[in-house]
Amino acid sequence: MVLALLALPLLWDAGGWDMALAQHMGGPAGFALKSNWWLTHVLHDAARQLAWAVGLLLCLAVAWPVGPLRRLPFARRLQLALSGLLATGVVALVKSGSHTSCPWDLAAFGGVARYQSHWQGWLHSDGGAGRCFPAGHASAGFAYVAGWFALRRDLPRLAAVWLALAVAAGLVLGLAQQLRGAHFMSHTLWTAWICAAVGWAVDAAFAHLRMDLQGAAA
Template sequence: MHAFRSPAISSPSRLFFWSLASLLLLLAWDASGLDLTLARWFGSASGFALENHWFWRGVLHDDMRPLPWLLEGALLIGIARPVGTLRRLPVSRRVQLALTTLAALLVVSDIKLHSHSSCPWSLQEFGGVASHVSHWAWGVRDGGDGGCFPAGHASAGFAFVGGFFAFRHVLPTTARRWLLGSMLAGLLLGLAQQVRGAHYMSHTFWTAWFCWTTAAGLDLGVTWVTRQTSQRPARPQAEVPGH
């Protein structure tokens, strides 16, 4: 019997719709100016009072930094030695899960490397030296250190959204749980950076979108290859000449 697949999560057209809808919402957020509004909730001319708070920095930032790489290592090992729910995935989907997570982390890191957008705590308004410049103003420097867009720390949660795409073909319920867990983790880590002045909220939202689209693109590729392989006719076995 084939595993039950909910149309809500198995249809490429629905995935495309949600990807496009979230993109439009993100662009609307960027145009709204809400980034600075939220930053002012936590920051003042003296800076951000919670920047070095034991919980927001110590627990949700410093202690969390090695976690995504440890989990990624476990996923890579799980390709050959799966445990728990990973055993329910075919090898191709275990490879997809591990590589999608790694790809999402690298995509976010690469965009940050080429970004001239500085963090909120670097703005003159909050005691820094930079001016506020849109993160889409590529090539325009704001007078600060740059390298702040998108939110790298939040990718420690959002990068694992690839589990939704890997599991949706086999275990839809597990896929939904994986999606919820990775999104909540990313939002929590993004909130920690928001209150510290390390990122704007849009940085967190864009990280989620980059991770989602990276995972969706790889899922389409793996699914296409899998279907092509399964539909390929088997080679007829050569007859063994009689003695």
């Protein structure tokens, strides 16, 4: 599944649609919605605080589960909390090493940087501030996609709802940042894939650990 999802950001990149979409939202004078109150204070600041609050609650639920999480084994609760934190951390790590600048930094939108593919951003600077790929804010929603892997076996119905909410939140947050000129759509799509890949990798690691423990017990 994770490999199949990789096709979406790759096809978007191959189509070169980032600038075409961004030009519908901004122009030489910049992005009209860059400082929009709802986008900055609600869908950025408040949404980020809510995401961290949920992450904290999941960490607490490892030891003190509530509601349906009481039906989840300890290892799965640990996986649920850990996978989201790791997904956010991996996105932040990748972002810190990229020279790709945000749309609002580009000359086409009133900035100074030149447009280049985020793939080139690993090789040289575009003349801007950089550190804009992938989309860090969208990971506040997409990071919880990783939790689907922890829930799907023991709580399949909750897992389906969890996945839908995480994807919806990530897309809304990613689109909000795109409207402000903070990211291209490819940044959001790659964040979604990275978070899913981290969830899959953590799930595989926990499965391997359980097999080792069962083998040792036998």
